[in-house]
Each structure stands twice: as C-alpha cells, then as structure tokens.
Amino acid sequence: MSHANAALTPRHRLKVARLVVEGGWPISEVAARFQVSWPTVKRWVGRYLAGEPMLDRSSRPRISPNKTSKAVTKRCVSLRMRLREGPVQLAARLGIAPSTVHRILRTARLNRLIYIDRATGEPIRRYEHDHPGSLVHVDVKKLGNIPDGGGWRYVGRRQGGKNRSATPDRPKNKQGNPKLGYAFVHTVLDDHSRVAYTEVHDDERAITSVGVLRRAVAWFAQRGVTVERVLSDNGGAYRSYLWRDSCEALAIRPKRTRPYRPQTNGKVERFHRTMADGWAYARCYSSEQERRDALERWLHHYNQHRPHSACNKQPPFTRLINVPGQYS
Structure with missing residues (x-):
C-alpha cells in the first residue's frame, strides 16, 4: 500500500x-x-x-507449496475443541510444528481455553444488548445461613458445630442439631450495563420472585431504565402462571434458557460468583443478620465504584446516563 x-x-x-x-x-x-x-x-x-487498476497489488504469492492443508487445519481445530490440549500436544498428534498449531488456533480464535465452553467444547458466543433495559437476567443464589458466633469456614468445623448447636429459636433435625436453613439471594441484572438489583429472602417461591421483579422494575425505572425482556432459567417460579401474568402486566417479555444450559444466563451466574467472593464469604460474620446487613453497602460499591472489565474497566453505573447520585 x-x-x-x-x-x-x-x-x-x-x-x-x-x-x-x-x-x-x-x-x-x-x-x-x-x-x-x-x-x-x-x-x-x-x-x-491493459485496463488494469492503478492500486497496489497484493504481495501474497500465487502458489504456496508449504501451506498447511485444509484437512490438517480442520483436524487441529477439531482436536482443540474435543481434547482442549495445547499447541505442543496437538503438534505431536498432527506431526507439525507447535508454532503452526498456534497460528491455526489464533486464526480460529481458539488460542485461549477461556474462549471454549468447558462443558461442550464449543467456542463461546458472547453477546450484549445495545441499551440498558433491553434484557435483564434473573436468578437465585442459595446460601447456607450463618450460625450465631460464625460459620465453619472461618472458625473451623469444630467451633462451627458448637455455634450451630447453640443458635437459639431454630427447629431441630433428627440428630438434635438446629436447622439453620438457607438464604435465597434474588438478583436482577441488566445485560448492557451489568447494574444489579439484589434482595435476600428465605424462599424462592413464585410469589417471592414476582415481588422481587416488581421492585426491581420500579428501581430501574427511577434510574431511567425501562425493562423490556427478562431471561431466567427453568426453575419452578419462572415457569409458573403467576410469573407469566406478572410479566404481562409489567409489559415485559419473559424468556427462558435452554434446559441444562446455564451458560446462556451466564452474566448473572458470574455476578453471583463475584458476590460470593466479595460479600457472602468475604469475611467472618458473627450472624446471618450481620451478613445480610452488609449486602447493601457491597452492592453500592459494585454498582457505582468497582471497575468492571465488561464496562471498559469502569463501574456499571457509568453506562447509565444522568442518574441521580450516579457518582456519590
């Protein structure tokens, strides 16, 4: 050129x-x-x-005798997706140089294993809706309640068992130990901005999930976001008539993932992993109520201060325009 x-x-x-x-x-x-x-x-x-154009011609040779054949290229890609081996191992199987394998994998965008779905071996297809509210993801994270005095993750199993037995006002199991139950974290996550709305409840019934959705829609509306679609898994609450009728009343189109395919709803699944590391198991809580009280502060940090790699290393709230208290 x-x-x-x-x-x-x-x-x-x-x-x-x-x-x-x-x-x-x-x-x-x-x-x-x-x-x-x-x-x-x-x-x-x-x-x-001769009537030829005046632009520069390509310097690529007309014939490349040493070019890797299409059959070898296809087999290299197939082995990568099926076996998930590196260039050195694949080169030994194919009888070519590791640098050639690396070039083939880079061309096919398979040079990193994070580009491949671990369950199926297929390339990961990433997507993102073009504006806030176009799609929200909903899911429930189940956490074991913390006994008074701290759970076994921080105080050890022996002391954790003593704290569990000493927790008052709990029903007993067959062994006589208190049933602490579970905390169900309901999350509504915006696909475009990654802004999250989260509540903690003692169940995951349809009436609870619908209540969370209604409050989340109102919360997003206060920030200038109109929810248009909602994506969920195939849990009982999301297959209920109450969920369907509530979405219709809110003018929201409900969608569900393919059965046994949680990757489709992977953004909220990944948020729950971040939430578990940053809030649920981040430090030693002396009681379940103390952990629940700390959620609002952590959620504020996540939405408005924590850099997010999907938002160009900016907080999720930066993708919402002219929101009151956006930078507080």
Whole structure:
C-alpha cells in the first residue's frame, strides 16, 4: 500500500499513464518530471493500456507449496475443541510444528481455553444488548445461613458445630442439631450495563420472585431504565402462571434458557460468583443478620465504584446516563 509521501499515488499513476498514452509525452520526460525511473513509468503505462487498476497489488504469492492443508487445519481445530490440549500436544498428534498449531488456533480464535465452553467444547458466543433495559437476567443464589458466633469456614468445623448447636429459636433435625436453613439471594441484572438489583429472602417461591421483579422494575425505572425482556432459567417460579401474568402486566417479555444450559444466563451466574467472593464469604460474620446487613453497602460499591472489565474497566453505573447520585 502506497504511503502518504509516495512519488506516485494511484491518482498520479493514472496521470502519468495518460500523459504518455493520450498526451504523447516521451517516457523519459515523464519520468524526469515525476522523479521516478523510466521502468516505473513504463509499468504504469502498460497497466493503463491493459485496463488494469492503478492500486497496489497484493504481495501474497500465487502458489504456496508449504501451506498447511485444509484437512490438517480442520483436524487441529477439531482436536482443540474435543481434547482442549495445547499447541505442543496437538503438534505431536498432527506431526507439525507447535508454532503452526498456534497460528491455526489464533486464526480460529481458539488460542485461549477461556474462549471454549468447558462443558461442550464449543467456542463461546458472547453477546450484549445495545441499551440498558433491553434484557435483564434473573436468578437465585442459595446460601447456607450463618450460625450465631460464625460459620465453619472461618472458625473451623469444630467451633462451627458448637455455634450451630447453640443458635437459639431454630427447629431441630433428627440428630438434635438446629436447622439453620438457607438464604435465597434474588438478583436482577441488566445485560448492557451489568447494574444489579439484589434482595435476600428465605424462599424462592413464585410469589417471592414476582415481588422481587416488581421492585426491581420500579428501581430501574427511577434510574431511567425501562425493562423490556427478562431471561431466567427453568426453575419452578419462572415457569409458573403467576410469573407469566406478572410479566404481562409489567409489559415485559419473559424468556427462558435452554434446559441444562446455564451458560446462556451466564452474566448473572458470574455476578453471583463475584458476590460470593466479595460479600457472602468475604469475611467472618458473627450472624446471618450481620451478613445480610452488609449486602447493601457491597452492592453500592459494585454498582457505582468497582471497575468492571465488561464496562471498559469502569463501574456499571457509568453506562447509565444522568442518574441521580450516579457518582456519590
């Protein structure tokens, strides 16, 4: 490709050819005027007479005898997706150089294992809706309640068992130990901005899930976001008539993932992993109520202060425009 300071750009090449062919100028005089060699002028005159374009031709060779065959390339990609092995191992199987395997994998965008779905071996297809509210993801994270005094993750199993037994006002199991139950974290996550709305409840029934959705829709509306679609898994609450009728009343189109395919709802699944690391198991809580009280503060940090790689290393709230308290 010609650079900005080239003596003969495509426009000047055409001018050179026309001066010789149509103007009758000698090739030597045209070469001296444009300060190029006469073979160069002759080459562009020949292209002009042949009706060929004046743009630079590709430097790629017409024949590449040592080029990797399509059969080897296809087998390399197939083995990568099926076995998830690296270039060295695949090169030994295929009888080619590891650098060749690496080049094939880079061309196919399979050079990193994070690009491949671990369950199926298929390339990961990423998507993102173009504006906030176009799609929200909903899901429930189940966490074991923390006994008074702290759970076994921080105080050890022996002390954790003592704290569990000493927790008052709990029903007993067959062994006489209190049933602490579970905390169900209901999350509504915006697909475009990754802004999350979360509540903790003691169950995951349809009436509870619908209540969370209604409050989440109102919460997003206060921030200028209109929810249009909602994506959920195939849990009982999301297959209920109450969920369907509530979505219809809110003018929201309900959608469900394919059975046994949680990757489709992976954004909220990944948020729950971040939430578990940053809030649920981040420190030693002396009681379940203390952990639940800390959720609002952590959620504020996640939405408005924590950099997010999917938001160009900016907080999720930066993708919402003119929101009150956005930078507080």
